[in-house]
Amino acid sequence: MSRVQARMLPDGRRLHLNDGPIDLIIGADGTAEAVALAFDAAQIRFATVLDELCAELTLLRRPVGPMPQGVIARRMWTATTRVAGNHFITPMAAVAGAVADEMRDAVCAAAPLTRVFVNNGGDIAFHLMAGAAYDVGLISRPDRPSLFSTARIEAEDPVRGIATSGWRGRSFSLGIADAVTVLAESAATADAAATLIANAVDLPGHPAVTRVPAQDLQPDSDLGSRPVTRAVGPLTRKEIAAALGSGVAFAEALIAERCIVAAALHLAGENRMLGNTLGRLNAKGQGQEVPRLG
Template identity: 40%
Template sequence: MEPIRVLRPDLVVVDWGPMTLSVRAWAGGKPRPVMAAKAAAHALQLLAQLADFQHYLKLDVLDLPRRGRRPAVVAAAAEACRQVALASGVRLTPLAAVAGAVAGQVAQAAWNLGADKVVVNNGGDLALRLALGRRLLVGLPLFPGGPLGHQLSLRGGDGVGGVATSGWPGRSFSPGVAEQVAVWGADGALADAAATVLAGACRVDSPRVTRVPARELDPNTDVPEFMVTTHVDALSDDEAAQALAGGEALARRLLLALPLVGAHFSVSGRKLVITRQAGGGLLARRV
């Protein structure tokens, strides 16, 4: 099977090894499959670069030198995680932002070819490029594959270049109990790293929560001793409120410190949305 397939004029898919990624590009209101396919080919180059830096990507980001020759995708992941680690106090490796960084690099490739609207989906992490006047509606599920819990109406110029999700049921390793945390902000890598730490902040210790060391799930993980949530029974109202409070507190810190626009939390059916307002303040709503 070819790694790159044009499924529709507005949908190109990359399926190769660990990568499953889609690229959609438009210009002048029309889908541009050639632009999308060329950007998709760049994704395969990024995959090869990441393979060469496997060891580097598993190191604590605060221990990494900020100078030195690195592929742009590696540098983007490391810098996003460095910013989030400093703002949150949570230790990270660049792997926490790799999916978002790849999506961002691919989206930029399509944009550089002349697209005025680009959507790249890398395993649920989105990178977006919207020219002024272009719009996009993004649905955020309550949990992976579940019904929508929130919708984002985005416009070119609103400061959103990425939307990323994390949570215990997905592919992420999380110590938290959130079914889903979504973050939207300036770029995909930053949103990816922020979603990771915010999902982990939605934490509660309860007999209803099962956790195991990450090494039991993946012997090659970069965080072998990290306790990962593998099952959550229905939480009590107090437990869900405690988990949401932890996520909200950290979200406020990150939204004030970094170019992030908003976050959406889903914990045992309870939802919270927190967004940056035009005047710079924050608005939190339980919905």
């Protein structure tokens, strides 16, 4: 029996794909024939993704080094190399975004489509033809998802990927950000950048922060013995501002280097917004039905 599961969601418009730890929701706009061809192509490509990644997993769990061989692994390596600088990161920091990018490209190669999104647990790759747009929901805490705003992404924007990271999310974080959402030219780049910015939102050695070696929680973690955040106690407004300030400085450097387009940082109810695309925020969080971040 194949371990890959595929089904249309009840709305009849979105495809749900699952294989072990990879869980995707894909939406596509176009003619009925084009969408059917695209979803067939998605299932064919998805069936190979997990095995392709597992073949190079040992290399992908190491700090960025030699370029791997697989198509998705190369996307991961390229994204993390671009944003790493002197900071610790492994290609695994971009795995969810890279899978989303690859699946988006497989769908778009199969048929002409107006819009496409591939949502891999909140890391989203999308395609927009001229004149098309998405209103994307933003959240400040992945563990209690509720929209605090939306950002409109138009075809003319350089953004084709969105990702969120933070200690409250599904992955480990070295920092204390509740969430950091990044908009970039690819989901893989957004994924890697969100990881590093979230790591930078920190108060090293603060007694209110509980940390545990990553390998104690997940023996095969790419973070090894590095302490990851498990709880954040009460912080003063000054401490919150200081932690966010460190993340803002890192994000501003990535924007200046044109690695990312925009970022939204959240900690203890405080938010920081950077980048021109986020200037189109709708503070009431209202817009079209959209893929939600987080």
